[in-house]
Amino acid sequence: MEFLDRAFGLINDLTWGAALIPFLVVLGCFFTIASGFAQFRYFKRMFRVLSKDGSSADPNKISAREALFVSVGGRVGGGNIAGVAVAITAGGPGAVFWMWAIALVGMCSAMIESILAQVYKETMPGGDFRGGPARAIVHGLGHKYRWLAVIYCICLIGSFSIGFNAFQGNTVAGAAADSLGVPRIATGLVLAAITGFVIFGGIHRIAKAADVIIPVMAIGYIAMALLVIVLNFTSLPAVLVDIFANAFGFREAVSGGMGAAIAQGLRRGLFSNEAGLGSAPNVAATAYVHHPVSQGITQSFSVFIDTILICSCTAFVILLGDVYTPGAADIDGVALTQQSLVSHVGSWAQYYLTAAIFLFSFSSIMYNYYLGENALSFMTDEPMARNILRIAIIGIVLLGAVAPGATAVFAFSDPMMGILAIVNLLALAMLFPIAARVLDDFTRQVRAGVDRPVFCADDFPDLQLDRTSWPEKRPAE
Template sequence: MQFVESFFALIGDFTWGWALIPFLVVIGIFFTVITGFVQFRFFLRMFRVLSSKNQSGDPNAISAREALLLSVGGRVGGGNIAGVAVAITLGGPGAVFWMWAIALVGMATSLIECSLAQLYKRSAGDGTYHGGPARSILYGLGKQYQWLAILYAVCLIASFALGFNAFQGNTVAGAVEESLGIGRLWTGIALTVITGVIIFGGIHRIAKVADVIVPIMAIGYIGIALVIILLNFTEIPAVLYTIVANAFGFEEAVGGGMGAAIAQGLRRGLFSNEAGLGSAPNVAATAEVRHPISQGITQSFSVFIDTMIICTCTAMVILMGDVYTPGAEGVDGIVLTQQSLVSHLGEWTSYFLAAAILLFAFSSIIYNYYLGENALSSMTGNAAAPQILRVVVMGVVFLGATAPNATSVFFFSDPLMGILAMVNLLALMMLFPTAKRILDDFKDQLRAGIARPVLDPDKFADLDLDRTAWTGKAPD
C-alpha cells in the first residue's frame, strides 16, 4: 500500500508540482492571443444566456442556462471559500491578483474546450446530448486515439465521481456536526438518500435541481459579501492597493513574497475555476444551442462567475476584516473565512456559512456524479452501467460522510485529476485548428448581420459530426 501511495504521490508531484500549472498558463495565454482576446470581445454576449429568449422550446432539452448553472454549481465549492483563504494565508493578498489573472486567460481555455465538446456531442435520442473531451478525442482525433479517450474517462470517474464525492460528503457532514451538532451518521443517511433521488432521475433532474439551488447559494453568498463591502466601502482602495502591491513584490506579506503569491494564486485559481482541466466540457455538451461557440461563451462566463465574482467576494471579506494577520499561523482555510464573517456581521453568519457550504458541496456532488456518468457512457453503452455507478456513488458519499478518515482512501484523486488535465490539454492543442474554424464561422455570421449564428454542418463535412445534433436549423 505504501508503494501505491508513493507512486500516486510521484504522479501528483509531476503534474501539479512542475508540469501542469505552467502548461495551463501558457495554453491559456496562447488561446487568448490567437483568438484575438475572444473572452473580452464576447464578454457582454455572455449575459444573454440569462435571458428566457435563449431557452429551448423542447421540454426534454437541457437549456444553455441550465448547463451554465450546473457547471457553476460544480466549479463553485470549497475552493471559493476555504481555497481563497488558504491562498491568502500562504501567498499573501497578492495571491488574489494572480487568481484573477489565471481566470481571465482561463476564460479563453474554457471557451475552446467547451466549444469542442459541443461540436462533437452525440444525441441520446430523447432530446438530450452526451459529449465532452472523451468524445472530442474519439470523433475529433479518430479511433486510433481511443486509448487516450479511455484514459481520460477512467481518470474522470476515479477522481470526480468517486474521490471528490467522498470529500464532499465529508465536508457536508463535518459542517453539519460543527454548526448544528447532528451526528455524521444521520447526515450521511440524509445526504445519501437525497443524492440518490436526484441522480436516479438522470440529467434532467440534475439540471432542474441545479437551476434552483445554484442561484440561491450564489446570490445568498454574494449578497452577504456585498453588505460587508458596502459597510467597509472606504477601505476598497486600500485593499486593492495591498493586493496589487503584494502581487508584484512592492510589499511582502509572507515569506516567499511575489513567488509565493504567484504560486498560490495560480494553483488555487485553477483548482477553483477548473478551466482546462477537462471537467466542465462534459456538462457544456448537454445544452441545446444554435452554435458550439455559443456554449463556449456561456462556459467562459462560468469561469468569470467562479473567480472574478465569488472568489473576490471571499477575498474582500477576509482582507476587510481584522482576523487576518499577514504571516500569522493558526487561522486559515474555512476557519479564517468563518471568523472574518463573524467579525463583520456577528455570530449568526457562522450558521449562514455552514448552510452555504452545504449547498456548495451538494451541488458539487451531483455535478461530479454526472461527470462520471458521462465518462462511463463514452466507454460502454450497457444500460446497467449507469445504475451501478449511481449505487457506487451513493455508497461513496455515505462512506465519506460517516467515516472522517475514509477520505484518505481516495489519495489518488488529485494525481488522477492531474493526468486528466494533461490529456485534455494535449487534445485541445491537437484540435485547436478545428476550434479556430468554428470560431471564425461564428464571427463571420456576426459580421454578416446574423444576431444568433447557427452551425451549418455542410460547411464542416470533413468532420465527424452527429447530423441529428446539428441539422443546420435553429432549435425551436
C-alpha cells in the same frame, strides 16, 4: 499500500508539481492570443444566457442556462470558501490578483474546450446530447486515439465521481457537526438520500435542481459579501492597494513574496474554476444551442462567475476583517473564512456559512456524478453499469460523511485529475485548429449582422460530426 502512496505521490509531483500549471497557463495565453481575445470580445454576449435567450424552446432539451448552472454548481465549491483562504494564508493578499489573472486567461480555455465538446456531441436514443473530451478525442483525432479517451474517462470517474464526492460529503458533515452539533451519520443519511433522488432522475433532474439551487447559492453568498463590503466600505481602497502591492512584490506579506503570491494564486484559481481541466465540457455538451460558440461563451461566463465573483467575495470577507494576520498560518481554510464572517456580522454567520457549504457541496456532488455517468457511457452502454455507479456514488457520499479522514482521498484523486488534465490539454492543443475554424464561422456571422448565428454541419464536411445533433440549415443572410 506504501507502494501505492509513493506511486500516486510521484504522479502528483510530475503533474501538478512540475508540468501542469505552466502548461495550463501557457496554453491559456496561447488560446487567448490566437482567438483574438475572444473571451473579451464576446463578454457582453455572456449575459444573454441569463435572459430568455438562455432558455430552450424545447422543454425536453437541456437549455444553455441549465447547462451553465450545472457547471457553475460544479466549479463553485470548497475551493471558493476554503481554497481562497488557503491562497491568502500561504501567498498573501497578492494571491487574489493572480487568481483573477488566471481566471481571465482560463475563460478562453473554457471556451475552446466547450466549443469542441459541442461540435463533437452525439444524440442519444432518448434525444439527449452527450459529449466532452473523450468523444472529441475519438471523433476529432481518430479512433486510433481511443485508448487516450479511455484513460481520460477512468481518471474522470476516479477523481471527480469517487474522490471529490467523498470529500464533499465530508465537508458538509463536518460543517454541520461543528456549527449545529448534528451527528455525521445523520447528515450523511440526509445528503445520501437527496443525492439518490436527484441522480436517479438523470441529467434532466440534475439540470432542473441546479436551475433552482445555483442562483440561490450564488446570489445569497454574493449578497453576504456585499453586506460586508458596505459595512467596511472605507477600508476597501486600502485592501485593493494591498492586493496589487503584494501581487507585484512592492510589499511582502508572507515568506516567498511575489513568488508565493503567484504560485498560490495560479494554483488555487485553476483548482477552483477548472478551466482547461476537461471536466466542465462534459456538461457543456448537453445543451441545445444553435452554434457551438454560443455554449463556449456561456462556459467562459461560468469561469467568470466562479473566480471573479464568488472567489472575490471570500477574499474581501477575509481581507476586510481583522482575523487574518499576514504571515500567520495558525488559521486557514474554512475556519478563517468562517471566523472572518463572524467578526463582520455576528455569530449567526457561522450557520449561514454552513448552509452555503451544504448548497455548494450538494451542487458539486450532482455535477461530479454526471461527469462519471458521461464517462461511463463512452466506455459502455450497459444500463446496469450506470445504476451501479449511482448506487456507488450514494455510498461514497455517505462514507465520506461519516469518515473524519475522508480528505485522504486527495492522495489518489489529485494525481488522477493531473493525468486527466494533461490528456485534455494535449487533445486541446491538437484540436485547436478546428475550434478556431468554428469560432471564425461564428465571428463571420456576427459581423454580417446575424443576431443568433447557426452552425451548419454542411460547411464542415471534413469533420466527423453527428448530423442529427446539428440538423439546422443556415438562414439567409
